Amino acid sequence: MNIKENIKTLIIKKPLKLDCGQIINDYPLAYETYGTLNENRDNAILVCHALTGDQFVTGLNPITKKEGWWSYAVGPNKSIDTNKYFVICANVIGGCMGSFGPSHVNQKTNKIYGADFPVITINDIVNAQVNLLDHFGIKKLFSVVGGSMGGMQVLQFVSNFPEKTKTAIPIACTSSHSAQNIAFNELGRQAITADHNWIEGKYLSKDTVPDKGLAVARMAAHITYLSKKGLQEKFGRKLQKREDLKFGFDADFQIESYLRYQGSVFVDRFDANSYLYITRAMDYFDLVKQFNGNLSNAFKNTKAKFFVISFTSDWLYPTQENKDIVIALNAIGANVGFVEIECDKGHDSFLLDVPDFLSTLKNFLDKSYIEL
Incomplete structure (x- = not known):
């Protein structure tokens, strides 16, 4: 960008x-x-x-x-x-x-x-x-x-x-900021820092990004922005472009596919270190x-x-x-x-x-x- x-x-x-x-x-x-x-x-x-x-x-x-x-x-x-x-x-x-x-x-x-x-x-x-x-x-x-x-x-x-x-x-x-919200933010931060491409925060100088960790952080956070009723009405247990379960770890359910998409598009517009710092600012509030x-x-x-x-x-x-x-x-x-x-x-x-x-x-x- x-x-x-x-x-x-x-x-x-x-x-x-x-x-x-x-x-x-x-x-x-x-x-x-x-x-x-x-x-x-x-x-x-x-x-x-x-x-x-x-x-x-x-x-x-x-x-x-x-x-x-x-x-x-x-x-x-x-x-x-x-x-x-x-x-x-x-x-x-x-x-x-x-x-x-x-x-x-x-x-x-x-x-x-x-x-x-x-x-x-x-x-x-x-x-x-x-x-x-x-x-x-x-x-x-x-x-x-x-x-x-x-x-x-x-x-x-x-x-x-x-x-x-x-x-x-x-x-x-x-x-x-409540203990629950600090916990959710910490989950996201741990996902980012556990990504081997985070490189102690030096990923930009290495021309890489911790995209997998940042995507998971976004997925976890995005759930908290929604509601149980809203998720049930929009997705329920509907399958993603398939008639039956595949008995594997691909996205069987629409909600899985939706969260994966939210994670993938997020990494294209947001910096992982910024995510760490801003969530920490929220937790300190x-x-x-x-x-x-x-x-x-x-x-x-x-x-x-x-x-x-x-x-x-x-x-x-x-x-x-x-x-x-x-x-x-x-x-x-x-x-x-x-x-x-x-x-x-x-x-x-x-x-x-x-x-x-x-x-x-x-x-x-x-x-x-x-x-x-």
């Missing part, structure tokens, strides 16, 4: 001290924008992407040549209406779509970072992203919005910069611990209007974990709304064509824009 010719990049001169203790500067932050920033510069929405997302939110992704990951929600006359709002999305640091990440060359050694890249956190990711506001001369966002890991960034953003957004929409997320066990304190300095959204079939970040955020906000008298969307598509519901979700998101934004 020829990334450099297809992305916008901002070189951040301001030093950033990472939570691991290292300091980075002169690092690239890749981003994309949609819509037009108005004269008052008060119609900007920062969209935060999830684990395997990127800055190409909607329209044609110039790298993959596929639709952007949130094309259902973002665009002209859609929930996040680009005729009305100026949408910004940055590829997270640690990522592989142009932002500073493990596939970049370490200027001190002239070698690809690989596993020598510094461990990052959601806090680091947010502190890097905020530079985009200064770049565009935006003093205050209209909204910051994101689902899954993107929702974690929303929470961290409001906590770090309480005066920099008017509204905040964390979707299908959590304030503290614990806003509750950061504020000494009192989540409410994370938001005590903001006047932002919150809208928390969850889905009934999401077992990765279940509704109760989203409600915990609402409870913490209510405890300090914050302006917060909450809705649980009835949907059987699992955690990935926020990425899909779910009319109730899309209309709810649009109504909140449009009403808030009129009020503000």
Whole structure:
């Protein structure tokens, strides 16, 4: 993939001290924008992407040549209406779509970072992203919005910069990564590092990739994005292009073939080391611990209007974990709304064509824009 010719990049001169203790500067932050920033510069929405997302939110992704990951929600006359709002999305640091990440060359050694890249956190990711506001001369966002890991960034953003957004929409997320989710991420990391082509993270300098391990990591993670009911209705026990079982280890069932396909296409667009680093950032996310066990304190300095959204079939970040955020906000008298969307598509519901979700998101934004 020829990334450099297809992305916008901002070189951040301001030093950033990472939570691991290292300091980075002169690092690239890749981003994309949609819509037009108005004269008052008060119609900007920062969209935060999830684990395997990127800055190409909607329209044609110039790298993959596929639709952007949130094309259902973002665009002209859609929930996040680009005729009305100026949408910004940055590829997270640690990522592989142009932002500073493990596939970049370490200027001190002239070698690809690989596993020598510094461990990052959601806090680091947010502190890097905020530079985009200064770049565009935006003093205050209209909204910051994101689902899954993107929702974690929303929470961290409001906590770090309480005066920099008017509204905040964390979707299908959590304030503290659970033991179950750490376990799933560790399974994926072990699959990658067990691949003999990982070579202690130095695979790019050896002109190879740990594709088998990365594919398995994706397969395992993808299951968590779905729901039992959704899988049963879509696949059940249907066989894959055969009338009978083959009594072997080929993909007898459609669900097996589907997961193998998801794994195979993923390795063509994502870097294995980036997967390691970003999942680790998710696992380290614990806003509750950061504020000494009192989540409410994370938001005590903001006047932002919150809208928390969850889905009934999401077992990765279940509704109760989203409600915990609402409870913490209510405890300090914050302006917060909450809705649980009835949907059987699992955690990935926020990425899909779910009319109730899309209309709810649009109504909140449009009403808030009129009020503000």
